[in-house]
Amino acid sequence: MSYQDEEEQMGYHVDSFPKDFGYGAFEHESDSQTSSETKPRILLMGLRRSGKSSIQKVVFHKMSPNETLFLESTSKIVKDDINNSSFVQFQIWDFPGQIDFIDPNFDSDMIFGGCGALVFVIDAKDDYNEALTKFKNTVIKAYKVNPRIKFEVFIHKVDGISDDSKIECQRDIHQKATDDLSDAGLNQIHLSFHLTSIYDHSIFEAFSKVVQKLIPQLPTLENLLNILITNSGIEKAFLFDVVSKIYIATDCTPVDMQSYELCCDMIDVVIDLSSIYSSEETAFDNQSSSLIKLNNSTILYLREVNKFLALVCILREDNFNHQGVIDYNFLCFREAISQVFELRLKNRKLETLEEQDEEEEYKNAPITNGGTSVNTESTDNSILA
Numbered sequence: 457m458s459y460q461d462e463e464e465q466m467g468y469h470v471d472s473f474p475k476d477f478g479y480g481a482f483e484h485e486s487d488s489q490t491s492s493e494t495k496p497r498i499l500l501m502g503l504r505r506s507g508k509s510s511i512q513k514v515v516f517h518k519m520s521p522n523e524t525l526f527l528e529s530t531s532k533i534v535k536d537d538i539n540n541s542s543f544v545q546f547q548i549w550d551f552p553g554q555i556d557f558i559d560p561n562f563d564s565d566m567i568f569g570g571c572g573a574l575v576f577v578i579d580a581k582d583d584y585n586e587a588l589t590k591f592k593n594t595v596i597k598a599y600k601v602n603p604r605i606k607f608e609v610f611i612h613k614v615d616g617i618s619d620d621s622k623i624e625c626q627r628d629i630h631q632k633a634t635d636d637l638s639d640a641g642l643n644q645i646h647l648s649f650h651l652t653s654i655y656d657h658s659i660f661e662a663f664s665k666v667v668q669k670l671i672p673q674l675p676t677l678e679n680l681l682n683i684l685i686t687n688s689g690i691e692k693a694f695l696f697d698v699v700s701k702i703y704i705a706t707d708c709t710p711v712d713m714q715s716y717e718l719c720c721d722m723i724d725v726v727i728d729l730s731s732i733y734s735s736e737e738t739a740f741d742n743q744s745s746s747l748i749k750l751n752n753s754t755i756l757y758l759r760e761v762n763k764f765l766a767l768v769c770i771l772r773e774d775n776f777n778h779q780g781v782i783d784y785n786f787l788c789f790r791e792a793i794s795q796v797f798e799l800r801l802k803n804r805k806l807e808t809l810e811e812q813d814e815e816e817e818y819k820n821a822p823i824t825n826g827g828t829s830v831n832t833e834s835t836d837n838s839i840l841a
């Protein structure tokens with residue numbers, strides 16, 4: 457079964473692409489998607505003006521960084537469905553900086569219960585002691601409700617700060633945050649730290665890592681990429697979600713920022729050019745591929761994997777002499793990816809059927825005094841469509 461069949465079964469048009477290249481809903485898809493309630497949640501928290509809304513707008517709504525200067529302060533929780541036109545599907549909840557956990561209206565069970573990752577944004581240009589106190593309180597509260605949450609700290613607005621100061625700032629924040637948590641008896645919690653700015657690609661890279669942790673198939677995807685690069689003479693390969701430019705997997709070689717930026721820029725060039733020469737709706741389709749030769753004997757090679765994903769590789773020009781081998785390996789890779797997701801789709805259907813059966817049984821069962829309640833809420837925190 458090809459991915460086209462799979463997409464068609466799910467009700468997608470294979471050769472279409474979001475009209476506005478944003479995350480607007482597809483009219484014909486919206487009701488067939490996973491309900492918002494069962495989608496994994498990524499929470500954006502932090503002090504006021506730390507940059508939460510800017511991050512969300514720049515990464516998922518293509519807002520230019522300069523425009524974020526005019527964003528108004530968030531006064532209530534803003535829920536954003538990252539949906540339909542992307543392979544990765546989740547909800548982002550942007551919290552107002554002044555949110556108060558002691559407030560009785562703050563339903564922490566509901567908020568942290570279905571949460572996959574909590575991104576806490578700290579303004580590196582500000583005095584961060586207050587932010588660290590809030591961070592500690594947030595983690596304690598969230599961990600109590602849901603110990604499976606991934607805690608991600610974005611040390612944000614690091615543009616214009618020297619490399620030495622960035623490292624020093626990260627070290628200091630890391631130290632203080634872990635000390636605070638061990639004082640609270642929570643040294644088992646793993647925290648991840650990222651230096652970010654909306655003025656470069658660091659915010660996309662950091663979000664890629666957050667999203668990857670919510671993909672259960674990640675080790676398989678990484679393994680497939682490793683096999684592909686070793687057998688094709690490729691230096692580095694990224695599997696991109698084209699709309700957001702988040703990479704959902706890469707091979708095991710270290711990621712350097714320059715390579716990631718080059719690959720992101722390549723996606724922009726391909727989409728912009730094909731939007732000029734094709735109709736906007738087919739700017740990225742199953743024929744999409746591109747080759748860019750750089751002046752340092754390096755080649756960037758892009759191939760479409762499915763409606764939402766592209767493989768972008770960096771390789772030396774000499775190794776591209778065997779393009780036939782690379783293309784053949786790519787087809788095997790694409791087939792393997794489609795099988796991975798076909799399997800996932802089947803498992804999901806089975807799970808849904810089992811859940812429905814259980815519900816039926818429960819409804820039909822005679823009521824006894826000591827009956828236990830069945831919780832049918834989905835605990836699947838996986839992020840893939």
Ligand SMILES: Nc1nc2c(ncn2[C@@H]2O[C@H](COP(=O)(O)OP(=O)(O)OP(=O)(O)O)[C@@H](O)[C@H]2O)c(=O)[nH]1
Nearest residue numbers: 505506507508509510524525529530553613653654
């Ligand atoms: N220099 C710099 N400024 C940033 C960055 N990210 C956001 N800002 C600026 O920070 C200010 C506050 O950004 P917001 O996104 O409104 O902050 P927020 O955390 O959502 O604020 P509240 O809604 O009040 O909680 C804006 O003027 C942004 O332009 C960054 O990476 N670097």
